[in-house]
Amino acid sequence: MFITYVSSFCRKFFIESWLIFSHTQRSYVIIMSPKFEAEGKVIEIDHNKCDGDGNCVDVCPGSVFVLEGGKSTAPNIAECTECCACVSGCPQEAIKHSSC
Numbered sequence: 152m153f154i155t156y157v158s159s160f161c162r163k164f165f166i167e168s169w170l171i172f173s174h175t176q177r178s179y180v181i182i183m184s185p186k187f188e189a190e191g192k193v194i195e196i197d198h199n200k201c202d203g204d205g206n207c208v209d210v211c212p213g214s215v216f217v218l219e220g221g222k223s224t225a226p227n228i229a230e231c232t233e234c235c236a237c238v239s240g241c242p243q244e245a246i247k248h249s250s251c
Contacts, residue, residue, distance in 0.1 A: 187225035192233065193249040194225040200245035210240035 213230035235251035
């Protein structure tokens with residue numbers, strides 16, 4: 152685990168692809184942005200923005216996306232054709248793709 156102390160009230164913890172941000176001693180905001188990587192392709196989904204409407208699942212021709220726990224995931228990233236339909240099809244702008 153890599154810990155960076157920004158101030159006595161502000162700490163950032165980096166654990167794999169998850170960022171947990173502590174703003175004060177007692178209130179926490181959890182920012183979950185899992186990254187999915189394969190064959191030089193990277194898809195990052197901001198789960199704070201994702202509302203689980205499934206647009207990415209519907210527009211993706213490669214069946215890359217799956218809804219899990221009400222949030223989008225990209226377990227089949229190896230099937231990605233890099234068409235960027237997921238990025239343009241997400242009304243919440245929760246998806247970042249290395250090719251788009």
